[in-house]
Amino acid sequence: xxxxxxxxxxxxxxxxxxxxxxxxxxxxxxxxxxxxxxxxxxxxxxxxxxxxxxxxxxxxxxxxxxxxxxxxxxxxxxxxxxxxxxxxxxxxxxxxxxxxxxxxxxxxxxxxxxxxxxxxxxxxxxxxxxxxxxxxxxxxxxxxxxxxxxxxxxxxxxxxxxxxxxxxxxxxxxxxxxxxxxxxxxxxxxxxxxxxxxxxxxxxxxxxxxxxxxxxxxxxxxxxxxxxxxxxxxxxxxxxxxxxxxxxxxxxxxxxxx
Amino acid sequence: xxxxxxxxxxxxxxxxxxxxxxxxxxxxxxxxxxxxxxxxxxxxxxxxxxxxxxxxxxxxxxxxxxxxxxxxxxxxxxxxxxxxxxxxxxxxxxxxxxxxxxxxxxxxxxxxxxxxxxxxxxxxxxxxxxxxxxxxxxxxxxxxxxxxxxxxxxxxxxxxxxxxxxxxxxxxxxxxxxxxxxxxxxxxxxxxxxxxxxxxxxxxxxxxxxxxxxxxxxxxxxxxxxxxxxxxxxxxxxxxxxxxxxxxxxxxxxxxxxxxxxxxxxxxxxxxxxxxxxxxxxxxxxxxxxxxxx
Amino acid sequence: xxxxxxxxxxxxxxxxxxxxxxxxxxxxxxxxxxxxxxxxxxxxxxxxxxxxxxxxxxxxxxxxxxxxxxxxxxxxxxxxxxxxxxxxxxxxxxxxxxxxxxxxxxxxxxxxxxxxxxxxxxxxxxxxxxxxxxxxxxxxxxxxxxxxxxxxxxxxxxxxxxxxxxxxxxxxxxxxxxxxxxxxxxxxxxxxxxxxxxxxxxxxxxxxxxxxxxxxxxxxxxxxxxxxxxxxxxxxxxxxxxxxxxxxxxxxxxxxxxxxxxxxxxxxxxxxxxxxxxxxxxxxxxxxxxxxxxxxxxxxxxxxxxxxxxxxxxxxxxxxxxxxxxxxxxxxxx
Numbered sequence: 001x002x003x004x005x006x007x008x009x010x011x012x013x014x015x016x017x018x019x020x021x022x023x024x025x026x027x028x029x030x031x032x033x034x035x036x037x038x039x040x041x042x043x044x045x046x047x048x049x050x051x052x053x054x055x056x057x058x059x060x061x062x063x064x065x066x067x068x069x070x071x072x073x074x075x076x077x078x079x080x081x082x083x084x085x086x087x088x089x090x091x092x093x094x095x096x097x098x099x100x101x102x103x104x105x106x107x108x109x110x111x112x113x114x115x116x117x118x119x120x121x122x123x124x125x126x127x128x129x130x131x132x133x134x135x136x137x138x139x140x141x142x143x144x145x146x147x148x149x150x151x152x153x154x155x156x157x158x159x160x161x162x163x164x165x166x167x168x169x170x171x172x173x174x175x176x177x178x179x180x181x182x183x184x185x186x187x188x189x190x191x192x193x194x195x196x197x198x199x200x201x202x203x204x205x206x207x208x209x210x211x212x213x214x215x216x217x218x219x220x221x222x223x224x225x226x227x228x229x230x231x232x233x234x235x236x237x238x239x240x241x242x243x244x245x246x247x248x249x250x251x252x253x254x255x256x257x258x
Numbered sequence: 259x260x261x262x263x264x265x266x267x268x269x270x271x272x273x274x275x276x277x278x279x280x281x282x283x284x285x286x287x288x289x290x291x292x293x294x295x296x297x298x299x300x301x302x303x304x305x306x307x308x309x310x311x312x313x314x315x316x317x318x319x320x321x322x323x324x325x326x327x328x329x330x331x332x333x334x335x336x337x338x339x340x341x342x343x344x345x346x347x348x349x350x351x352x353x354x355x356x357x358x359x360x361x362x363x364x365x366x367x368x369x370x371x372x373x374x375x376x377x378x379x380x381x382x383x384x385x386x387x388x389x390x391x392x393x394x395x396x397x398x399x400x401x402x403x404x405x406x407x408x409x410x411x412x413x414x415x416x417x418x419x420x421x422x423x424x425x426x427x428x429x430x431x432x433x434x435x436x437x438x439x440x441x442x443x444x445x446x447x448x449x450x451x452x453x454x455x456x457x458x459x460x461x462x463x464x465x466x467x468x469x470x471x472x473x474x475x476x477x478x479x480x481x482x483x484x485x486x487x488x489x490x491x492x493x494x495x496x497x498x499x500x501x502x503x504x505x506x507x508x509x510x511x512x513x514x515x516x517x518x519x520x521x522x523x524x525x526x527x528x529x530x531x532x533x534x535x536x537x538x539x540x541x542x543x544x545x546x547x548x549x550x551x552x
Numbered sequence: 553x554x555x556x557x558x559x560x561x562x563x564x565x566x567x568x569x570x571x572x573x574x575x576x577x578x579x580x581x582x583x584x585x586x587x588x589x590x591x592x593x594x595x596x597x598x599x600x601x602x603x604x605x606x607x608x609x610x611x612x613x614x615x616x617x618x619x620x621x622x623x624x625x626x627x628x629x630x631x632x633x634x635x636x637x638x639x640x641x642x643x644x645x646x647x648x649x650x651x652x653x654x655x656x657x658x659x660x661x662x663x664x665x666x667x668x669x670x671x672x673x674x675x676x677x678x679x680x681x682x683x684x685x686x687x688x689x690x691x692x693x694x695x696x697x698x699x700x701x702x703x704x705x706x707x708x709x710x711x712x713x714x715x716x717x718x719x720x721x722x723x724x725x726x727x728x729x730x731x732x733x734x735x736x737x738x739x740x741x742x743x744x745x746x747x748x749x750x751x752x753x754x755x756x757x758x759x760x761x762x763x764x765x766x767x768x769x770x771x772x773x774x775x776x777x778x779x780x781x782x783x784x785x786x787x788x789x790x791x792x793x794x795x796x797x798x799x800x801x802x803x804x805x806x807x808x809x810x811x812x813x814x815x816x817x818x819x820x821x822x823x824x825x826x827x828x829x830x831x832x833x834x835x836x837x838x839x840x841x842x843x844x845x846x847x848x849x850x851x852x853x854x855x856x857x858x859x860x861x862x863x864x865x866x867x868x869x870x871x872x873x874x875x876x877x878x879x880x881x882x883x884x885x886x
Contacts, residue, residue, distance in 0.1 A: 078749035090744035092737045103737045106730035116729035352851050359843035366836025526682040529675035
């Protein structure tokens with residue numbers, strides 16, 4: 001079998017004496033959509049932070065397309081093709097919707113400082129191209145008419161979509177979604193599920209998804225990994241997970257989580 | 259050799275004073291994560307009030323210190339209420355800028371002619387200076403008084419923090435506001451008490467400083483304030499023993515660099531230490547590692 | 553027609569000022585104030601880049617202003633003697649020296665979080681002050697703590713105006729480019745910016761260096777406009793001056809910064825005229841209260857995030873089919 005897109009082995013993180021993640025492993029293949037679930041505090045977001053280099057790992061291996069990600073700063077991990085969204089939305093609030101996306105598109109713009117200072121024709125052409133590219137992406141995510149709105153003024157659902165647009169602007173191969181459905185009503189959740197499927201299809205992505213809403217995960221993800229207390233406690237198809245007593249205990253046995 | 263020992267004693271005297279100021283910085287930072295720029299100016303106000311107490315108002319020295327501590331405690335609480343509390347949930351920078359404003363306000367208000375005036379004032383001491391020798395080096399009674407007062411205050415602080423309910427509440431709020439609130443602690447009151455205590459300690463430091471170096475002016479607090487802040491960072495911001503340790507070290511550095519390198523550069527040396535600590539070991543000698551939660 | 557508004561305003565302002573100067577209606581004292589306000593505006597634009605747009609809290613801005621002043625002043629005094637070419641050279645030198653020092657100091661300290669960065673830059677500013685006070689021992693012409701005289705006073709209104717306009721357009725162009733966007737992203741959420749592929753260290757350092765270079769440029773002009781420069785002009789209080797202007801004028805608004813800088817200088821002079829001796833006493837108290845009031849009541853400043861529309865750059869013809877709000881302009885720059 002071909003090497004998986006993302007290969008994680010023995011991933012462990014200690015915060016002082018606290019073991020946040022212990023021996024996490026995952027092989028995610030090209031084009032897969034895997035769900036990561038577990039009660040609050042299970043370490044799921046920490047796993048994302050470890051993969052993206054936002055925090056340093058204590059031990060373990062993370063390989064993407066065969067190359068190790070360990071020790072790379074977040075912006076370099078992004079450059080390798082991994083983009084993420086955040087549990088508590090972290091948009092550039094005062095910037096416009098369009099600028100939020102452009103910041104990421106700018107990576108490939110490449111015009112120099114003097115060119116910007118003098119607003120050379122080449123720089124202007126670049127800017128027009130950037131604007132058009134941003135508009136296109138925003139259109140796909142249903143944010144077309146609101147390019148100039150400040151991100152902070154968007155309704156909640158639109159903010160989540162903007163976060164996704166921003167992540168997609170980097171043309172990633174792997175998308176890490178951290179609770180994209182949080183705070184959404186059932187109608188919005190249904191739209192989100194469709195959106196994730198469409199975007200995955202359209203951009204040829206692989207997706208690793210953290211989510212609390214069981215409806216989303218069970219519907220979307222052919223494979224699910226369950227964490228509790230920093231460890232993997234179960235892995236399998238939605239049907240397998242739903243029947244697993246360890247999973248039930250993790251969620252219900254401890255007073256239903258927070 | 260005796261020269262060095264004397265400088266060490268001088269450094270110790272200064273270090274004790276810095277400790278009183280540094281404690282206020284560290285406790286306030288520990289409880290609301292604010293660098294209280296105005297703290298050095300509370301020290302200055304304390305010095306003036308204390309001096310007024312034992313000169314113009316003819317009060318006995320201990321009473322003058324007590325009055326000064328009381329006045330500054332009230333001032334500190336008022337500042338927190340008016341200038342910092344409204345910004346409790348604003349971005350960190352906003353409170354910092356406000357603190358900067360309060361600092362400037364105290365300095366320039368005290369510079370007004372009808373308050374303390376902008377010039378240096380040489381003031382009298384509350385008691386005669388006597389010297390005696392220890393280990394061949396001369397020691398002044400002032401150094402002894404400073405040491406005694408500071409150690410008493412430190413003991414009092416230690417008792418309060420670890421043996422009283424309010425102290426426990428202060429430690430709880432330093433760790434986690436929300437958890438403390440859930441446990442029934444009135445977080446606002448605890449913060450006020452922290453400011454009161456920190457300001458009172460700074461005031462005592464100011465009075466002792468004025469006794470040791472009897473020349474005061476409204477901008478008195480700037481350098482000692484910044485050096486005491488360096489001390490708090492050096493020892494580990496948020497850590498009480500760290501503040502004391504850092505202060506003792508800074509006192510030695512300050513006096514020894516003035517004596518053996520150059521008094522011109524003592525300030526530059528002090529700040530270089532600050533910058534180096536911030537870059538190399540920002541958690542300080544005794545501090546714990548904090549991490550941003552993503 | 554709208555495109556001519558800005559150039560027209562600039563030309564009109566220049567002509568008006570020159571008329572006032574030449575006819576003597578604007579006496580030399582107020583000429584100095586006018587020039588001073590533009591110089592302060594240039595330096596404040598620098599801090600606006602660093603703090604207003606990029607969110608890096610620097611309390612040592614005056615140190616770079618001073619470095620530029622001493623560099624340019626020395627060049628003018630020792631070699632330039634008023635020659636125009638040397639003058640321009642000294643302006644560049646002032647900016648470059650300030651920028652280089654900013655690189656050296658910025659790379660290590662920009663890693664620090666905002667409150668600590670403030671303290672570190674404050675400490676740096678004090679170190680520079682001490683060095684200025686003692687500079688006489690190394691280079692006697694600087695005069696050390698007594699100050700430096702002898703720099704040729706060749707920076708007249710025209711020079712200053714041209715440099716100020718240049719600085720405004722430079723800042724504007726950079727803000728409305730990928731550089732400005734990266735700075736705003738860092739200001740808004742540095743962690744997220746990092747995660748979205750932005751090399752935050754490089755971007756922050758760039759903002760810092762450019763901002764400090766502008767301060768150096770302003771200082772260089774200052775040295776050639778005033779007969780006497782002294783370390784105390786570049787102290788912490790001066791850094792606070794710049795901070796007040798940027799905060800009051802509005803974070804993320806270079807229009808706000810420029811307007812506030814000019815207004816601030818004139819306001820202070822006006823107060824001095826009205827209050828007389830009392831002004832000097834009350835000035836500090838007024839500064840302090842303004843700072844506290846603004847940060848509590850209007851933390852984003854008076855013009856936060858907003859720009860004068862005439863200053864906004866135009867992008868060029870929109871792509872077919874895309875919707876843009878009414879900015880149909882022929883290709884070209886604004």
